[in-house]
Amino acid sequence: MSDSVETDVRDAAQLRRLARLLAALPADLREEAEADVRRRIEDPSASLRKAEKALRRRALGLRFDEAAAALRAHDPELVAERADGGWALRLPLTRTVHVEVGEESLPVELRATLTGPDAEARFVADPPARFARLARRVLERRLGRAEARLADVRETAAAFLAQRADNVFYDRLALRRVVHAEVQRALSEGEVELLSRRLERAAAPLDRRAGEKEIVRAAIHDRQLLVYKDLFPRARELGRRLTFFCGPTNSGKTWHALNRLAEAGSGAYLAPLRLLALEGQEELGRRGVVASFLTGEERDLREDARFVASTIEMLNPEAVHDAVVIDEIQMLGDRDRGWAWTQALIGAAARDVFLTGSPDAIPVVRAVAEYLGEPLEIVPLERHTSLEPLGEAVPLHRIRPGTAVIAFSRRDVIALKEALSPRFTVAVIYGNLTPEVRREEARRFRSGEAEVLCASDAIGLGLNLPIETVVLSTLRKWDGVEERELTASELLQIGGRAGRFGKYESGYVAAMDPRDVRRIREVFAPEFAREPLSGPLGVRPGAEHVGALAVGLETRRLGRVLSAFRRAVHFDVPLLEPSVTDSMERLADMVDPHTRLPLEQRLLLASAPVDERSDTVLRQFAEWVEAIAEGRTAELGELPGWIRGRAAADEQMQRAETEAKRLMLYAWLAFRDPRTFPELDRCQGMRQAVDAFIERSLAGRGMRFRESEAGKPAGRGKRRRQRKRRRRG
Secondary structure, three states: OHHHHHHHHHHHHHHHHHHHHHHHOOHHHHHHHHHHHHHHHHOOOOOHHHHHHHHHHHHHHHHHHHHHHHHHHHOOOOOOEEEHHHOEEEEEEEEEEEEEEOOEEEEEEEEEEEOOHHHHHHHHHOOHHHHHHHHHHHHHHHHHHHHHOHHHHHHHHHHHHHOOOOOOOOOHHHHHHHHHHHHHHHHHHOOHHHHHHHHHHHHHHHHHHHHHHHHHHHHHHHOOOOOHHHHOHHHHHOOOEEEEEEOOOOOOHHHHHHHHHHOOOOEEEEEOOHHHHHHHHHHHHHOOOOEEEEOOOOEEOOOOOOEEEEEHHHOOOOOOEEEEEEOOHHHHHOOOOHHHHHHHHHHOOEEEEEEEEOHHHHHHHHHHHHHHOOOEEEEEOOOOOEEEEOOOOOOHHHOOOOEEEEOOOHHHHHHHHHHHOOOOOEEEEOOOOOHHHHHHHHHHHHHOOOOEEEEOHHHHOOOOOOEOEEEEOOOEEEOOOOEEEOOHHHHHHHHOOEOOOOOOOEEEEEEOOHHHHHHHHHHOOOOOOOOOOOOOEEEOOOHHHHHHHHHHHOOOOHHHHHHHHHHHOOOOOOOEEEOOOHHHHHHHHHHOOOOOOOHHHHHHHOOOOOOOOOHHHHHHHHHHHHHHHHOOOOOOOOOOHHHHOOOOEHHHHHHHHHHHHHHHHHHHHHHHOOOOOOOHHHHHHHHHHHHHHHHHHHHOOOOEOOOOOOOOOOOOHHHHHHHHHHHHO
């Protein structure tokens, strides 16, 4: 009996909704709908629920916009929304309240929502004023219940924050975001009793990170590694003097610095590129000074030499000199390599430290000098030749001898070379080329054997070339993370190669694309002021950092240590910050499975020159690391037979460049582990063969491409190719 009464009551409510929905339909549709409902009522096996759902959807489809507008006219806060793909109603009402938690006031949005069959039937059938009153009453009641729970929410959130109040290692902003999000969720969903558990779960990563920071700080402090300058006792003992030769390109900065270096009894020239280190060795020789040459992959150690020219990463802070030159000091701001300039500026053990670089580095060099308590002399220099921006674009057919055309991918550089080769002899310089090939290509252009140079921004770091005009094919570049506009400093560094002193009285800078002319004129205007470099400066972890953190964190995983160093280490001044590249962490993950290798050796391997864009080089690195771990000799392999000819297609050039990187990696490893990598001499011979192949190929003409881009403006090409791939895929 009770079941039948319950059924009657339920059916009565359903019948009332059906009646409302039928009344909402236009007269021409209502008769057919009423007949269908009557059939279902008379047939005990028929589903009234399905009939009601169909009617609701039809009525909402016909009247939703009209009913929503009428509702909003009566109550502007009630904004009806479509749900379930447009076949259902959702009517929200929000109210912002402030929850006082400790000393913070958290703005929280309370939200109540009206949904369901009865609301939808009334929405389309009731007079708007009546439905607005009903909806407002129901929603306000629900908001009131949510607001009544604020006291419990406040107490739970306050207790959560109190547990972490005294721990200085928490990220307070992140904690506040967690509390705000979970309080909002608890009030909106009416599940205040779950707030404490949800807060603990949401804050678990922050708890772990705070614990990690506490351990890291203790480990760094206990090992006295917090004060970065104190890690270089040799440098601190010498009473160093800093002299900064600063000026634009072509102002003789390095010339002045090398003159001062040659007057010292011993010294080192630290360069950003292998090519510049080699030039430094030669320049010192011209001044009557015998200097060794040192890079990660090469050694030319001269007998009785008291000077060395090296790439900056090869600095030995334990070697004491009378003087050191640090070239291109503005590289302090480089995302990936800046740590080497930081280490050299703070740690070079010499009584006189000579810096060369652009004026935008003055503020950060001053800040470092103040941090070290060392005197700084700034020697400003003026450019020897004028530098003028051209007021119109320079397309390919207007290129003249003595011009360097700049692009920002190897493919665009070679495409430009192919486009210009019918008219000129062309030299080519880009980052993937080995230092030997770049040196040879620079020689060809310098001697006049090549009339035009096609290059990437690899020429921007101090290469001395007889360029009259620099033409930029684009002002955008891919920097390994994103495609972006060139900064003003990058433009000035590249464009400043024009107008070499002693060869030309003036230099010119131009754009190939007419849309870029305005930017060129703006940056190279005499009144343009470049943005100063201010820091912070990157610090790479040394063996002492890694050892201390491994003990503190109780881990033998280098990747875990590097991640903790990047996230949790703080030095004694805000001027310095941890610097661990993504590449370094990825290589650490590759060497970590070889647990027999000491952590310090794995750190060294994670710093190896591995081109991660090449699967071939990555696989070779993994195989060689395995050979080191297993104590067996690493296999060097053989060169392909076609290396004796020249490239007929770009694919062969790319394979040769990959082979050069593989051989360079072998040489780098051989200098550090000659027992595992005993074929250094053979490796150097193979490198010479690869270099000769690349040089022959670059000097030739008519290289085939999979997609010919010769003659097209370089740059913007990456985005074009990406769009083509998307259309094809």
